[in-house]
Amino acid sequence: xxxIIKRTNIDFMGKRYIAFIVSGVLSLIxxxxxxxxxxxxANLGIDFAGGTAVQVKFDKVVTLHQVRTALESNGIKGADLxxxxxxxxxxxxxxxxxxxxxxxxxxxSIDKGLSDKVIEALTKGFPDNRITVDSISEIGPKVxxxxxxxxxxxxxxxxxxxxIYVGWRxxxxxxxxxxxxxxxxxxxxxxxxxxxxxxxxxxxxxxxLTIAGYSLTDTVVVFDRIRENMRVLLKESIDSLINRSxxxxxxxxxxxxxxVLLASIALFIFGGEVLHDFALAxxxxxxVGTYSSVFVASPVxxxxxxxxxxxxxx
Amino acid sequence: xxKNIKWRFSLIALALAASFIALLPNTPVYKLMHKTYRxxxxxxxxxxxxxxQGGIYLVFEVEGDKAVQLNAKRIAGSINKLLSKKxxxxxxxxxxxxxxxxxASSETRKAVEAAFPTLTAKEADxxxxxxxxxxxxxxxxxxxxxxxxxxxxxxxxxxxxxxPVIQRQGEGEIVVQLPGVKDPKRAxxxxxxxxxxxxxxxDDEAALAAEIPASVKPVDEEEFIAKMKExxxxxxxxxxxxxxxxxxxxxxxxxxxxxxxxxxxxxxxSEARVAIDSRFNSPYISVTFNPEGAKLFEELTGKYVKKxxxxxxxGNVYSAPVIQEKIAGGSAQISGSxxxxxxxxxxxxxxxxxxxxxxxxxxxxxxxxSLGSDSIEAGKRAALVAFIMVAVFMGIYYRLAGVIxxxxxxxxxxxxxxxxxxxxxxxxxxxxxxxxxxxxxAVDTNVLMFxxxxxxxxxxxxxxxxxxxxxxxxxxxxxxxxxxxxxTAAVLFQFGTGPIKGFAVTLSIGIAINLFTSLIGTKAxxxxxxxxxxxxxxxx
Numbered sequence: 001x002x003x004i005i006k007r008t009n010i011d012f013m014g015k016r017y018i019a020f021i022v023s024g025v026l027s028l029i030x031x032x033x034x035x036x037x038x039x040x041x042a043n044l045g046i047d048f049a050g051g052t053a054v055q056v057k058f059d060k061v062v063t064l065h066q067v068r069t070a071l072e073s074n075g076i077k078g079a080d081l082x083x084x085x086x087x088x089x090x091x092x093x094x095x096x097x098x099x100x101x102x103x104x105x106x107x108x109s110i111d112k113g114l115s116d117k118v119i120e121a122l123t124k125g126f127p128d129n130r131i132t133v134d135s136i137s138e139i140g141p142k143v144x145x146x147x148x149x150x151x152x153x154x155x156x157x158x159x160x161x162x163x164i165y166v167g168w169r170x171x172x173x174x175x176x177x178x179x180x181x182x183x184x185x186x187x188x189x190x191x192x193x194x195x196x197x198x199x200x201x202x203x204x205x206x207x208x209l210t211i212a213g214y215s216l217t218d219t220v221v222v223f224d225r226i227r228e229n230m231r232v233l234l235k236e237s238i239d240s241l242i243n244r245s246x247x248x249x250x251x252x253x254x255x256x257x258x259x260v261l262l263a264s265i266a267l268f269i270f271g272g273e274v275l276h277d278f279a280l281a282x283x284x285x286x287x288v289g290t291y292s293s294v295f296v297a298s299p300v301x302x303x304x305x306x307x308x309x310x311x312x313x314x
Numbered sequence: 315x316x317k318n319i320k321w322r323f324s325l326i327a328l329a330l331a332a333s334f335i336a337l338l339p340n341t342p343v344y345k346l347m348h349k350t351y352r353x354x355x356x357x358x359x360x361x362x363x364x365x366x367q368g369g370i371y372l373v374f375e376v377e378g379d380k381a382v383q384l385n386a387k388r389i390a391g392s393i394n395k396l397l398s399k400k401x402x403x404x405x406x407x408x409x410x411x412x413x414x415x416x417x418a419s420s421e422t423r424k425a426v427e428a429a430f431p432t433l434t435a436k437e438a439d440x441x442x443x444x445x446x447x448x449x450x451x452x453x454x455x456x457x458x459x460x461x462x463x464x465x466x467x468x469x470x471x472x473x474x475x476x477x478p479v480i481q482r483q484g485e486g487e488i489v490v491q492l493p494g495v496k497d498p499k500r501a502x503x504x505x506x507x508x509x510x511x512x513x514x515x516x517d518d519e520a521a522l523a524a525e526i527p528a529s530v531k532p533v534d535e536e537e538f539i540a541k542m543k544e545x546x547x548x549x550x551x552x553x554x555x556x557x558x559x560x561x562x563x564x565x566x567x568x569x570x571x572x573x574x575x576x577x578x579x580x581x582x583x584s585e586a587r588v589a590i591d592s593r594f595n596s597p598y599i600s601v602t603f604n605p606e607g608a609k610l611f612e613e614l615t616g617k618y619v620k621k622x623x624x625x626x627x628x629g630n631v632y633s634a635p636v637i638q639e640k641i642a643g644g645s646a647q648i649s650g651s652x653x654x655x656x657x658x659x660x661x662x663x664x665x666x667x668x669x670x671x672x673x674x675x676x677x678x679x680x681x682x683x684s685l686g687s688d689s690i691e692a693g694k695r696a697a698l699v700a701f702i703m704v705a706v707f708m709g710i711y712y713r714l715a716g717v718i719x720x721x722x723x724x725x726x727x728x729x730x731x732x733x734x735x736x737x738x739x740x741x742x743x744x745x746x747x748x749x750x751x752x753x754x755x756a757v758d759t760n761v762l763m764f765x766x767x768x769x770x771x772x773x774x775x776x777x778x779x780x781x782x783x784x785x786x787x788x789x790x791x792x793x794x795x796x797x798x799x800x801x802t803a804a805v806l807f808q809f810g811t812g813p814i815k816g817f818a819v820t821l822s823i824g825i826a827i828n829l830f831t832s833l834i835g836t837k838a839x840x841x842x843x844x845x846x847x848x849x850x851x852x853x854x
Contacts, residue, residue, distance in 0.1 A: 002711050057684065087688075109375070109674035116499060134685035136498060138678040143373060147811075154809040161801040169794055206744060206806060206814050210751070210821070213802030217758065217795035224791040252765040255711070256758040259704050263754030266700035267747055272692030274365070274685075274743045282751065 019295035030187025033194030045201025050144035051095035070125020110138040173304040181297035207281035215289025322838040333732020363742035368683035369493040381458035381671035415442040468666035511580025516622035555631035582607020586664035597657035598649035608644025616640035693746035714853030719760035742816030752824030759832040777852040
């Protein structure tokens with residue numbers, strides 16, 4: 001029998017204060033990210049902020065500087081550029097409809113003709129380089145606003161759903177621990193995207209919600225064992241019971257995370273540019289989710305229960 | 315016990331067969347099959363989303379307020395017609411959803427309210443003010459959306475797109491999905507054109523007419539209007555004809571001074587088609603009016619012989635020929651400076667009818683076919699690599715049990731694809747991510763069970779007892795951990811748009827199927843191994 005870890009006896013609960021500091025910092029960065037999103041200072045994708053994105057594929061390799069020059073000499077300023085040199089692809093993002101040209105469109109609608117102008121500018125700027133348009137996304141401010149609101153509701157609905165389910169299956173302190181751990185994971189990944197300046201868009205939101213759902217897998221595994229052990233030994237102190245439970249399930253917590261981590265890594269390396277950031281968020285989410293099931297969820301249960309014996313349930 | 319195992323294996327075989335049949339349309343085998351067999355097979359399979367097969371996704375907003383304004387204007391027009399027969403100087407004007415008649419008199423009021431029983435007036439400052447009720451405004455807006463949907467559907471049908479999706483979204487929005495269409499500009503023009511066809515008289519008699527230059531540069535257009543604004547006579551307006559020089563591609567704008575009121579509109583139109591002018595070899599559009607329209611057109615052309623009649627579409631003049639004589643037969647030609655393709659689209663738009671109100675484009679997502687196929691390739695590669703990594707890991711770590719889990723994983727993927735095909739679900743790029751993640755999550759179930767079994771074996775249980783209690787004890791943990799992921803998948807399905815919905819679908823089907831394969835599939839294999847002979851050692 002191969003085992004990643006032999007029977008361990010680590011005092012996880014004893015390290016909870018260190019963990020609280022680490023988690024606190026991670027969450028704080030995430031909260032700063034949320035504030036920045038609310039204030040509109042974060043790097044929001046055009047699906048939330050509104051704007052125009054054009055992805056083109058060149059026959060020959062180009063530099064971002066050349067692309068920028070071609071755009072600016074045709075009056076298109078303030079573009080965010082991102083390249084995928086191996087694929088000879090460049091993504092041109094112009095945020096917030098209405099700021100880049102003086103076109104007079106209805107306030108809710110997209111910047112009419114901006115994508116055509118971008119393509120025209122590139123065709124002019126690279127006369128001996130064939131250009132294929134991979135994708136065009138034009139999103140008006142009204143849609144952007146609605147997606148922001150929808151995203152907020154999605155986060156609230158899934159959090160409430162998870163709290164209710166865990167509350168029903170376990171007891172209140174567990175539900176609270178699970179909720180805190182879930183928030184922690186989502187905030188930590190969001191915080192990473194915020195401070196590294198990566199784009200916060202719909203696909204990241206999808207990853208965050210998936211992380212919220214999946215990070216609970218590990219938490220539930222730990223909680224299940226705590227609950228099971230509670231039924232057998234009532235005399236044991238809570239922190240030693242939680243410690244023992246975590247040690248017992250540690251290998252499966254790590255292995256279940258590892259299989260999803262392997263899949264996410266495959267997606268990150270081979271999944272193409274569309275899923276690149278999604279895969280990155282999943283990798284971070286799985287790592288942080290594993291950490292939080294041990295160092296956030298369970299300590300919160302301990303904190304909430306204090307020194308009272310855990311009530312027997314089920 | 316043995317019977318039970320047979321039953322479970324049959325169930326798996328059945329599910330496998332069903333999956334393969336459902337997936338047939340997605341395989342090359344389907345094309346090779348004889349038609350008589352094909353008729354008995356499912357015909358769709360998994361549908362590729364717009365992001366994978368390429369296509370255009372558009373969201374339009376119908377300007378409901380404009381529809382209300384137009385409606386009020388129409389009522390004001392009818393009232394004026396009515397009043398012109400009476401001996402009164404009163405005139406009706408529309409402003410937003412209000413119609414004002416001035417000066418007010420009790421006779422006027424009586425006449426108007428007899429003809430329009432739904433209107434009730436407020437009298438103020440010697441004017442009659444009629445406002446449309448909330449209910450009427452709502453129903454006008456509703457009608458506008460329904461009519462816009464119908465018109466857009468018509469236009470797309472005539473344009474010829476395979477399997478378009480045209481549906482209403484929320485309050486006043488219309489979503490249009492055009493798979494395989496590559497040129498967003500053309501599609502947007504075709505759908506977004508209001509196509510309000512109007513015939514207006516050119517005012518050659520006003521003092522200003524002499525000052526109108528032959529052409530202005532397109533950039534000076536607004537400046538020109540501003541300069542002329544003061545001088546435009548009451549009931550007049552300036553509109554432009556766009557002219558493209560065929561050789562140089564240079565665009566010029568020709569201003570016209572027109573009488574604001576349309577003499578005739580596109581509502582009488584019954585047919586529009588493209589014809590070629592043999593003299594210039596340039597396309598024009600020949601329109602035919604219905605009998606009522608034909609009669610009206612004959613009357614008005616008789617009345618205005620030797621005057622210029624401008625043909626206007628959505629506020630742009632196309633041509634302004636001189637009426638040589640009374641035109642009978644109910645047809646007209648719209649010539650202008652456009653290409654064959656533009657002429658074709660214009661004819662479609664005219665035939666399909668005008669939109670009840672202008673529409674705004676809120677969103678345009680266009681994916682080219684090359685990105686779609688790149689994405690599919692990348693997705694396949696990622697899925698394959700994920701499968702190999704996970705399978706190899708399981709095989710090494712759990713040995714025979716791991717191989718059994720790998721067998722379950724393969725079943726899982728086949729069932730997942732089969733279920734998607736049976737439901738005709740749409741596979742999107744995030745959906746592929748869902749499948750790849752599902753590969754990683756699927757073995758979690760087996761990991762939880764195997765770890766339990768190891769616990770039980772350590773406690774000294776026999777292999778059979780270890781398998782049974784391992785499954786029993788892990789069951790609740792597995793359900794709990796799956797449900798939490800399902801909750802977020804359900805939320806994503808509810809709130810997400812196209813591609814994200816695709817992700818939610820694959821992820822949730824993947825999880826549900828995972829429960830089936832691990833609780834029925836791998837368990838059956840273990841039971842079979844345990845039942846054949848007394849197993850002393852479990853390879854786990």
